[in-house]
Amino acid sequence: ADRNGVPHTFSIFLYVLPYSKFKFLKLTLDQKQDTLFKCLFEAFKATGGIPKEIWFDNMSTVVDHKLSDFHHHRFNERFLSFSHDAGFHPIACRPFRPQTKGCVEALARTMGRLRPYDREFSTINDLNSIVNRLAKRLNHEKSQSNNQKPVELWAKEKEHFRSLNPDLTRYFNSxxxxxxxxxxxxxxxxxxxxxxxxxxxxxxxxxxxxxxxxxxxxxxxxxxxxxxxxxxxxxxxxxxxxxxxxxxxxxxxxxxxxxxxxxxxxxxxxxxxx
Incomplete structure (x- = not known):
């Protein structure tokens, strides 16, 4: 809720690089597929390119739930088209696996850092600024996993990324x-x-x-x-x-x-x- 007690519903897009733990955060007001594509595009720009593979949680904008089961996830066609044009291999996270556990914990810690700002903002713009400042702070703090600053390790990691395809904007600028x-x-x-x-x-x-x-x-x-x-x-x-x-x-x-x-x-x- 804001300073006046008015509740605001929003989502946080979290993109984490595996080696450096460099994070990209984005506040969104919906969970549409176009919004996901725009967030990914902005994450690629912010982190210096596109990695070979990206892990995703079990969200409907990525996984076709009608054609999936517990052991096998089917990505929806438009998302597959986006990943193909971007040049990364998508992998669906499965529950109870170590990789998934790490993703969930990272998101929980990040959301925990936002809770103290409840009733400390006036507008969505204020909240957006808080999220951006938090992202910068997280990337300049030493990581619990390796005791190093993500921004320093990221300088090496981004050398392995492929360049960004500007044509990807057609997926969310439609x-x-x-x-x-x-x-x-x-x-x-x-x-x-x-x-x-x-x-x-x-x-x-x-x-x-x-x-x-x-x-x-x-x-x-x-x-x-x-x-x-x-x-x-x-x-x-x-x-x-x-x-x-x-x-x-x-x-x-x-x-x-x-x-x-x-x-x-x-x-x-x-x-x-x-």
Missing amino acids: VQTRKVSRDSMIRFQNHQYSVSPNYIGKEVEIKPTTDGKTIRIFYQGVEIQKHDLTNKQFNYDLHDKHAILKSDLMEDKTDEEINQYMLNNLSIYDQIGE
């Missing part, structure tokens, strides 16, 4: 759908972006640009909004701000009064939708 919230916002990569209140409750499509710096938002094939990606939690287009106020907080005011209010109270837009 068209995505979102339902417009009652606050007239859509969520993308842990941040929120405005659309007109006319689309509240409707399904819209999000198409990132090839440079990954901008998103275009479509409704039934027609572009309705465009936003530059930022680190701000709430991002409003000027016309959307006006329409949101007109439909809610200032429905009885004239356009001129709303415009004046916007000029005098710019900070209100970081609070709308909270």
Whole structure:
């Protein structure tokens, strides 16, 4: 929960290099397959390349549970395609094996380091910063297993990785759908972006640009909004701000009064939708 006692549901993606114990952490607000691919891509960038093999736990974005049993795991086809294009061999962790035990313990220790921050943050952005600082701290602390700093061993380990294939972005930069919230916002990569209140409750499509710096938002094939990606939690287009106020907080005011209010109270837009 945040400082106001409001609960937040989130997940932590944890990627650990076996030799150095160098860790990459990423806060996510969903567990979709596109999110997994983006996290892996960012992990590859952060750690200097792609290893020959990667162990995965038994999650539905990786394993096809309908075609698997206790002794044999079947990876789903889209994940296999991603691993093939990336150039790593995936291995499914099995319960009660030493390798799995180590992965589980590493995740438990990491989550334990986050618990003291309960009620110590105000926004998801704050929590994201806490996760990033924790990752940096973990990589500069001596590991319990070898008494060495992961960041120092990592310098040698990354020499054995293959280079990153930039074409992998097509696995998570494809068209995505979102339902417009009652606050007239859509969520993308842990941040929120405005659309007109006319689309509240409707399904819209999000198409990132090839440079990954901008998103275009479509409704039934027609572009309705465009936003530059930022680190701000709430991002409003000027016309959307006006329409949101007109439909809610200032429905009885004239356009001129709303415009004046916007000029005098710019900070209100970081609070709308909270």
